[in-house]
Amino acid sequence: MDEVIRRRVYGADHDDPDPGPRPGREYRELVGGPLDGLLIDVTGWSAERLAEGALLPTEIGRYGHGGRADYGPRPDDPRLWDWRGDTP
Known part of the structure; x- marks a missing residue:
């Protein structure tokens, strides 16, 4: 029997x-x-918003406090959002 892994939500x-x-x-x-x-x-996100991805505030990225991590949908599997880099 496969063990269910409980994932953390951002x-x-x-x-x-x-x-x-x-x-x-x-x-x-x-x-x-x-x-x-x-x-x-x-x-509740629209299709357009899902296609854009998101800039997510995080203190553990390249720019520390105030920085954001940029994530967007993977072209072949939009359930996965790939990291596109950090921004201040």
Whole structure:
């Protein structure tokens, strides 16, 4: 039997006892970069917004506090969002 891995959602508090995905929500997996392996909640996003990706605030990227990590959909599998770099 395969073990289910409970994934952490971007933006969940570090002390949240259940930082994983919630039923009824839609997620994308972040691949590479400082947020590798996290999920981002995209529930309610338009097709255009999903195609753009997101600049996600993070303190663990190249620019530290105030920096953002740029993620966008993988062309052959839009459920995965690849890291495109960091920005101040």
